[in-house]
Amino acid sequence: VLAPTDDPDNDFYTRKRQSFLGEWLTLGGKTVSVNNFSDEYTNTISDLLELDASNARRTRLQAVLGQNVVFTQRRRQDIDFIFLIAQPAAARQIIPSLAYLFAGDIPVYASQDLYSGVPRPVEDRDLNGVLFPESPWLLGRIESNLSKAKNLFPATTAQNLRLQAFGIDAFRLVSRLPVLEASSEYSLSGTSGQLRLGPEHNVIRELEWATITDGVIQPIER
Numbered sequence: 001v002l003a004p005t006d007d008p009d010n011d012f013y014t015r016k017r018q019s020f021l022g023e024w025l026t027l028g029g030k031t032v033s034v035n036n037f038s039d040e041y042t043n044t045i046s047d048l049l050e051l052d053a054s055n056a057r058r059t060r061l062q063a064v065l066g067q068n069v070v071f072t073q074r075r076r077q078d079i080d081f082i083f084l085i086a087q088p089a090a091a092r093q094i095i096p097s098l099a100y101l102f103a104g105d106i107p108v109y110a111s112q113d114l115y116s117g118v119p120r121p122v123e124d125r126d127l128n129g130v131l132f133p134e135s136p137w138l139l140g141r142i143e144s145n146l147s148k149a150k151n152l153f154p155a156t157t158a159q160n161l162r163l164q165a166f167g168i169d170a171f172r173l174v175s176r177l178p179v180l181e182a183s184s185e186y187s188l189s190g191t192s193g194q195l196r197l198g199p200e201h202n203v204i205r206e207l208e209w210a211t212i213t214d215g216v217i218q219p220i221e222r
Contacts, residue, residue: 002048002094003085005036016085016111026081032078041090048082049075049103075102084110084130092126107131110166112207117158121215128214133207137165137191139219141208165192173203 003017021031037044046052082103086094091114098104112133116124117138138161149164169190173180180186180197187196193205209220 001034001083001085002033002044003034003036003098004090013085016113020083020085020111032076037090037094041079041094042101045094045101045103046098049079049101051075051101051166079103081107081109084108085113086110087113088116088124088127089097091130093125094186095128096126096131099140112158112162115210115212115217117161119216120177123215124212124217125215127212129148129211131209131211131220134210134217135162136189136208137161139170139210139217141219162192165190169195170193 001017001021004013006012006014017034021034024031033048035044035048051081084091084094091110095108098106098108103173108130109159112128112132112134114127114130114132115134139156149168153160153164169188169192172188172190173195176188177197180188180195181201184196184199187194189195191204193207195206196204198204210217212218
């Protein structure tokens, strides 16, 4: 798990990290490393991958042999995937850094913070292959309504677009609550995701999976 270091007065990323860890452990998953980054991405990733331990092994081997040895750093091998919480600018540096530090073959799953909401094919090529959840609104699943909303309420960030979807779904849910209350099998295909009522009458939202291909967001069909 790789996440930003929170500011003292804001635990936004800590709550996201703890939410993932709580669910992952409940499902029987195992976490081998949890690291926080600020600006030193390379150092944090090296620590995550235990590359320093690889350097230490070389040093010990050279001491035993009494000569220099041909050496390629080797990362730890017990990581099945990396869960990344990062804003777009940081993610565009972290993903290439993983490849540079011998971890380009590890699948990366990310929070939806990773996507800016605005098509940036050149910049987002660095995010190619990352898997993350996103709302149908930003995936263009509801194109007619999306174009109308963009004309009425111009938005240039993912956060604004997601708030638009939230508002639309809040309006639609009011009239559909009796139906959703009738059975947990009923759900609403909303602009912010697939919506249903939980056991405590809280709204549970299921997002769609997406990835970046050639710098462009693409939905992943199930």
